Amino acid sequence: MDFNLTEEHLMIRDAARDFARTELLPGVIERDDKQQFPQELVKKMGDLGFMGIMVDPKYGGSGMDAISYVLIMEELSKIDASASVMVSVNNSLVCYGLEAFGTEEQKQKYLTKLATGEQIGAFCLSEPEAGSDATSQRTTAIDMGDHYVINGTKNWITNGGRSDVYLVIAQTDREKGHRGINAFIVEKGMEGFDIGPKEDKLGIRGSDTHTLQFNDVKVPKENRIGEDGFGFKFAMKTLSGGRIGIAAQALGIASGAYELALKYSKERKAFGTEICNHQAIAFKLADMYTEIEAARMLVMKAAWDKDQGNNYDMSSAMAKLYASKVAMEQTVEAVQIHGGNGFVKEYHVERLMRDAKITQIYEGTSEIQKIVISRGVIKG
Numbered sequence: 001m002d003f004n005l006t007e008e009h010l011m012i013r014d015a016a017r018d019f020a021r022t023e024l025l026p027g028v029i030e031r032d033d034k035q036q037f038p039q040e041l042v043k044k045m046g047d048l049g050f051m052g053i054m055v056d057p058k059y060g061g062s063g064m065d066a067i068s069y070v071l072i073m074e075e076l077s078k079i080d081a082s083a084s085v086m087v088s089v090n091n092s093l094v095c096y097g098l099e100a101f102g103t104e105e106q107k108q109k110y111l112t113k114l115a116t117g118e119q120i121g122a123f124c125l126s127e128p129e130a131g132s133d134a135t136s137q138r139t140t141a142i143d144m145g146d147h148y149v150i151n152g153t154k155n156w157i158t159n160g161g162r163s164d165v166y167l168v169i170a171q172t173d174r175e176k177g178h179r180g181i182n183a184f185i186v187e188k189g190m191e192g193f194d195i196g197p198k199e200d201k202l203g204i205r206g207s208d209t210h211t212l213q214f215n216d217v218k219v220p221k222e223n224r225i226g227e228d229g230f231g232f233k234f235a236m237k238t239l240s241g242g243r244i245g246i247a248a249q250a251l252g253i254a255s256g257a258y259e260l261a262l263k264y265s266k267e268r269k270a271f272g273t274e275i276c277n278h279q280a281i282a283f284k285l286a287d288m289y290t291e292i293e294a295a296r297m298l299v300m301k302a303a304w305d306k307d308q309g310n311n312y313d314m315s316s317a318m319a320k321l322y323a324s325k326v327a328m329e330q331t332v333e334a335v336q337i338h339g340g341n342g343f344v345k346e347y348h349v350e351r352l353m354r355d356a357k358i359t360q361i362y363e364g365t366s367e368i369q370k371i372v373i374s375r376g377v378i379k380g
């Protein structure tokens with residue numbers, strides 16, 4: 001066992017930290033306020049290799065491991081969780097999905113652009129009537145011989161407005177249940193594919209979340225991913241890796257808030273001394289640090305499992321469940337340590353607290369993670 005990061009990992013972490021502090025920090029409050037994220041920042045993240053972190057360099061990726069992915073996600077999320085969710089969806093759900101299960105033609109045509117950040121991708125599973133219960137897909141993809149026709153609605157789609165490539169899950173054969181579900185590559189601009197207005201959200205406000213509408217969208221057969229009926233398995237396998245990214249996002253939100261709270265507690269004076277000298281605050285810091293370190297162990301273990309080729313369904317679910325709980329609880333504590341200033345935008349912790357909540361909801365709610373974990377525990 002070795003808990004040390006390699007020199008290479010340290011360099012990657014420092015590069016992400018540097019980028020987050022110099023490029024993401026300026027304007028983060030305004031981006032949150034205005035619900036914006038400029039394309040030039042996406043391009044910069046692409047230039048640094050953050051949009052295709054684990055993708056093979058032959059497809060334009062950075063060829064790094066899952067530990068590197070977690071390190072990058074943590075550093076970006078400390079400052080701007082809206083940037084990191086863009087990175088996470090593009091990496092874990094879209095690039096991974098195409099690299100692991102796409103055909104060589106699909107990889108050449110789509111993955112090479114997505115891995116460099118030249119294009120952005122979205123993952124479209126959730127529907128108004130199918131969130132946690134993802135098997136209840138109402139969106140249909142009817143097999144017409146040489147193409148499919150897609151009809152339906154997807155909602156809450158991250159990168160929904162700005163993407164070029166959309167991986168869409170739809171029901172082809174209802175009688176076969178989840179074995180009748182397929183995954184398709186849909187391009188922006190395909191006839192009948194419409195993007196609805198942006199959601200006005202509590203947190204990750206810089207990330208664009210949209211409802212998507214499919215009205216008789218003709219998708220060529222070669223855009224189906226995997227064998228007929230592979231779509232549900234495709235979604236579950238990609239989401240399993242996605243949970244490592246969201247767990248790392250939660251870890252970053254928690255550790256970003258903790259770092260701000262620690263600094264503030266050493267500067268702010270009350271009753272003649274820095275507030276960190278009051279045991280009530282010192283103990284909060286002790287609990288925060290301990291909880292965050294425990295979350296870090298679970299997140300790293302899940303990434304390590306992925307790198308080792310181990311099954312990571314349970315470890316990624318545990319990492320997400322725990323890290324998101326830590327993010328929610330510890331960002332609240334960070335606001336408390338800041339007192340009144342914690343309630344004000346310029347101190348950043350209120351944003352981190354708002355951003356933390358989503359990590360308990362998307363890519364499987366905490367309740368769904370417990371279903372995954374308990375099934376694994378009981379099966380043995």
Ligand SMILES: Cc1cc2nc3c(=O)[nH]c(=O)nc-3n(C[C@H](O)[C@H](O)[C@H](O)COP(=O)(O)OP(=O)(O)OC[C@H]3O[C@@H](n4cnc5c(N)ncnc54)[C@H](O)[C@@H]3O)c2cc1C
Pocket residue numbers: 089122123124125126128130131132133155156157158159201204209358361362363364365366367368
């Ligand atoms: C900002 C944002 C971005 C998102 N991005 C994407 C995206 O890019 N792509 C995508 O496909 N989706 C995305 N989602 C959707 C997200 O994954 C779903 O919101 C989530 O899976 C929960 O589904 P739901 O909202 O329908 O809640 P529901 O499934 O209706 O759940 C409501 C409540 O019931 C609980 N519950 C449901 N079933 C059970 C059960 N069996 N046992 C115990 N409790 C249960 C849930 O845990 C939750 O607390 C995003 C959502 C948001 C808010």
